[in-house]
Amino acid sequence: MRRVLSAVAFVLLAACWTAAGQMRRSGEPLSLDTAVDDVTNDRIQRLKQWLNAVDRHEPGAHDDAVIDVGKWSNGELRGLWIDSYVLAQLMRNLRLSRFLLHSDDKRRTVDIRYTAWQIGRMRVFACAAAGTLARPDCAQLYIAAKNTDDDLVRLSEHAAAERSKSGDDNYLVRRGALLHADVAMLEPHGVVESFANRSLGAPTIGPQTWRIDISDGRELDVGLSALHWDLARLALDQVRPGASAKPAPERDAMVRAWYRATAAWMQYREDHDTLHLDRARTIFPDDPDILFLSGCQRESYAAPSIQAVTQTLTLPAGLTAGIGSDRAELRLAEGFFKRALAKQPDMGEAHLRFGRVLGLEGRHADAAAEIRQAMTLVTDTPLRYYGELFLGAEEEALGRLDEARDAFDRAAALFPSAQSPLIALSELAKRRGDRAGALAAIQRVFTLPPAGWEGRDDPWWSYHTAQARDAEALVDAVRAPFQREKP
Amino acid sequence: MSARIAGLCVAVACCSASLSQQPAFSTKVEAVRVDVLVLENGRPVTGLTPADFDIADNGVPQQVDFVSFEQIPLNVVLALDMSDSVAGERLEQLRDAGGAVLEGLAKNDQAALVTFSNVVSLGAPLTADVAAARHALADAHGFGETSLVDGVYAAMMVGESDVGRALLIVFSDGLDTASWLHSDAVLESAKRSDVVAYSAAIGTVGATQFLRDLSAFTGGTLYKIETTKDLRATFLQILDEFRHRYLVSYTPQGVSKDGWHRLDVRVRNHKAAIKARPGYLAGRAP
Numbered sequence: 001m002r003r004v005l006s007a008v009a010f011v012l013l014a015a016c017w018t019a020a021g022q023m024r025r026s027g028e029p030l031s032l033d034t035a036v037d038d039v040t041n042d043r044i045q046r047l048k049q050w051l052n053a054v055d056r057h058e059p060g061a062h063d064d065a066v067i068d069v070g071k072w073s074n075g076e077l078r079g080l081w082i083d084s085y086v087l088a089q090l091m092r093n094l095r096l097s098r099f100l101l102h103s104d105d106k107r108r109t110v111d112i113r114y115t116a117w118q119i120g121r122m123r124v125f126a127c128a129a130a131g132t133l134a135r136p137d138c139a140q141l142y143i144a145a146k147n148t149d150d151d152l153v154r155l156s157e158h159a160a161a162e163r164s165k166s167g168d169d170n171y172l173v174r175r176g177a178l179l180h181a182d183v184a185m186l187e188p189h190g191v192v193e194s195f196a197n198r199s200l201g202a203p204t205i206g207p208q209t210w211r212i213d214i215s216d217g218r219e220l221d222v223g224l225s226a227l228h229w230d231l232a233r234l235a236l237d238q239v240r241p242g243a244s245a246k247p248a249p250e251r252d253a254m255v256r257a258w259y260r261a262t263a264a265w266m267q268y269r270e271d272h273d274t275l276h277l278d279r280a281r282t283i284f285p286d287d288p289d290i291l292f293l294s295g296c297q298r299e300s301y302a303a304p305s306i307q308a309v310t311q312t313l314t315l316p317a318g319l320t321a322g323i324g325s326d327r328a329e330l331r332l333a334e335g336f337f338k339r340a341l342a343k344q345p346d347m348g349e350a351h352l353r354f355g356r357v358l359g360l361e362g363r364h365a366d367a368a369a370e371i372r373q374a375m376t377l378v379t380d381t382p383l384r385y386y387g388e389l390f391l392g393a394e395e396e397a398l399g400r401l402d403e404a405r406d407a408f409d410r411a412a413a414l415f416p417s418a419q420s421p422l423i424a425l426s427e428l429a430k431r432r433g434d435r436a437g438a439l440a441a442i443q444r445v446f447t448l449p450p451a452g453w454e455g456r457d458d459p460w461w462s463y464h465t466a467q468a469r470d471a472e473a474l475v476d477a478v479r480a481p482f483q484r485e486k487p
Numbered sequence: 488m489s490a491r492i493a494g495l496c497v498a499v500a501c502c503s504a505s506l507s508q509q510p511a512f513s514t515k516v517e518a519v520r521v522d523v524l525v526l527e528n529g530r531p532v533t534g535l536t537p538a539d540f541d542i543a544d545n546g547v548p549q550q551v552d553f554v555s556f557e558q559i560p561l562n563v564v565l566a567l568d569m570s571d572s573v574a575g576e577r578l579e580q581l582r583d584a585g586g587a588v589l590e591g592l593a594k595n596d597q598a599a600l601v602t603f604s605n606v607v608s609l610g611a612p613l614t615a616d617v618a619a620a621r622h623a624l625a626d627a628h629g630f631g632e633t634s635l636v637d638g639v640y641a642a643m644m645v646g647e648s649d650v651g652r653a654l655l656i657v658f659s660d661g662l663d664t665a666s667w668l669h670s671d672a673v674l675e676s677a678k679r680s681d682v683v684a685y686s687a688a689i690g691t692v693g694a695t696q697f698l699r700d701l702s703a704f705t706g707g708t709l710y711k712i713e714t715t716k717d718l719r720a721t722f723l724q725i726l727d728e729f730r731h732r733y734l735v736s737y738t739p740q741g742v743s744k745d746g747w748h749r750l751d752v753r754v755r756n757h758k759a760a761i762k763a764r765p766g767y768l769a770g771r772a773p
Contacts, residue, residue: 420667
């Protein structure tokens with residue numbers, strides 16, 4: 001099968017960055033480990049274009065804003081990642097004048113240096129993005145910059161209107177996140193910078209996310225991924241509830257819904273990004289839905305289609321796939337499902353997948369018990385089908401062959417056009433020495449309708465995406481409050 | 488366990504029961520049969536009789552009842568990967584290779600075609616009407632994911648549906664992504680079957696491990712190939728090798744009825760290389 005399973009997330013360990021804005025103290029020296037990033041005027045122009053794109057983008061629409069931003073190179077996006085962060089600092093404090101970025105290990109610091117003209121422009125942008133261009137201090141900056149930009153005026157009006165409506169100052173960061181998520185979802189990129197020679201260049205400032213495109217258990221391509229998800233996450237890190245003096249995305253319902261929806265969308269597309277759920281759990285460590293999706297992601301990582309690649313992939317020093325052995329991934333999945341169930345004990349689907357994982361770990365009695373519990377909670381027909389299939393497998397592993405046969409029979413009754421329960425019944429009969437029964441069951445497989453419209457359909461084939469079956473609806477629900485043109 | 492067959496004389500005389508005819512099987516007869524390739528200096532040794540074979544079942548010497556060479560018609564089951572990746576030139580070369588096997592069959596031989604993507608399909612049941620299998624092969628095309636393990640199991644069952652001498656030829660170009668059955672379960676089934684599985688596979692070690700094990704347990708061979716350019720020659724080599732195997736039969740004596748039976752096959756007075764399955768599973772699974 002040549003479907004591309006994309007973006008097993010890679011982390012360039014030396015280049016995970018955090019940022020901090022500071023007031024410059026007169027004469028303060030830079031540390032010996034501090035590098036300097038002299039910002040070009042092109043970057044300021046890019047930031048201006050970005051503000052315009054964020055303001056005019058209709059969430060969910062494949063509009064000009066999505067197309068334009070989708071064309072930007074990773075180098076341009078990396079500059080934007082830095083400058084949009086600085087802009088967010090300035091929106092809170094216009095007097096900031098020094099901006100430092102620290103690598104996650106704190107061993108490297110970069111001083112982001114703007115010229116006086118650039119910082120003047122940035123402050124005007126900050127006023128517009130905060131919806132305060134009419135405020136006296138901002139108006140003074142606007143006039144001093146000799147700026148007569150209708151786009152900035154319109155942005156300020158929109159941001160101010162949003163503040164009046166919602167009571168918080170997050171117009172730019174929320175819409176910025178929605179724009180970059182839409183670019184990632186509506187303008188999907190493959191590898192944007194190929195990684196043909198398998199060597200790393202000098203570390204760059206800002207995030208680097210690598211992706212592997214795989215198919216049929218083979219690596220197709222490895223390279224840098226477009227930074228749109230990184231930019232979206234960075235934007236939402238700046239969300240500040242109305243009553244809060246500093247960013248607190250963990251208290252924001254939209255951020256929670258956005259992570260849940262986008263993580264589900266990634267899983268539905270089998271476009272896995274480990275960092276995305278890592279960040280989601282950092283912000284929402286006890287959210288049962290995010291823990292559940294984390295468990296599903298690790299369950300997928302344990303599958304042969306991914307393991308076959310990660311076990312044979314040779315990566316240069318500094319890169320890690322972040323995917324362990326199948327056993328290690330199953331243990332992680334088990335942990336996430338347990339945590340999800342501790343927070344929400346009636347989450348039937350989590351019981352179901354937890355049971356499957358226990359079975360894969362060889363803990364068949366525990367698995368059967370967990371699946372039975374799931375069956376008391378789930379009503380959805382495909383979930384009940386999975387439950388009967390998994391229960392049959394566990395009963396068979398426990399040597400309870402009659403119970404296994406009954407479970408497979410119930411699965412076959414739930415989805416009469418599915419082949420998996422019939423193949424399971426055939427193998428079970430053969431194992432019992434019932435060759436006639438084995439042949440009869442396999443004969444039923446051969447008489448099923450062919451694949452296609454109203455043809456053979458087996459939910460087992462979509463098990464690794466079934467947990468995200470409502471992804472589109474979740475994404476739509478996140479976008480809806482921000483849409484100006486209601487569908 | 489197909490090592491216990493319903494009377495070898497029936498197998499020799501009549502090999503026409505197809506899957507759709509729902510053949511009945513008996514567990515009364517105790518005969519065990521083993522396909523054996525005997526090579527000396529790389530060439531098949533011919534003219535051997537029961538007296539030339541020594542077979543030990545779990546270390547216990549057995550009396551060989553019957554040896555056949557090129558006398559029993561073949562039941563050839565083609566199990567071909569028809570997932571998305573099998574398209575264009577690869578599909579044409581696969582059809583060509585399958586067609587070559589069908590052309591190479593003798594008058595009383597039978598053929599069947601099983602294809603697998605995520606869907607496991609019986610393109611043609613076991614039949615001496617090779618045209619039916621040829622038409623099914625021409626109609627087959629690639630789509631969807633890969634249920635290699637399920638497909639191999641189904642093809643093995645087709646091979647077992649008839650008391651004839653079954654050769655399974657598997658082709659796959661990718662990793663299993665959609666099977667329900669676990670590979671271990673199908674390998675267990677293979678140990679209970681006297682179908683001999685040969686495979687031609689493109690892929691990584693992970694992708695081909697199952698086929699390597701399948702061939703090892705059934706006495707066949709895995710051909711790891713880089714492209715399908717020479718697939719026709721590979722398939723014909725498989726057919727030719729299988730034709731030059733002896734079918735050796737014995738009735739187990741002095742061994743337990745159930746469990747794993749290790750087989751040790753030797754040929755007297757020859758410094759021959761022997762290829763045969765390493766053993767078989769008998770009785771009901773625990």
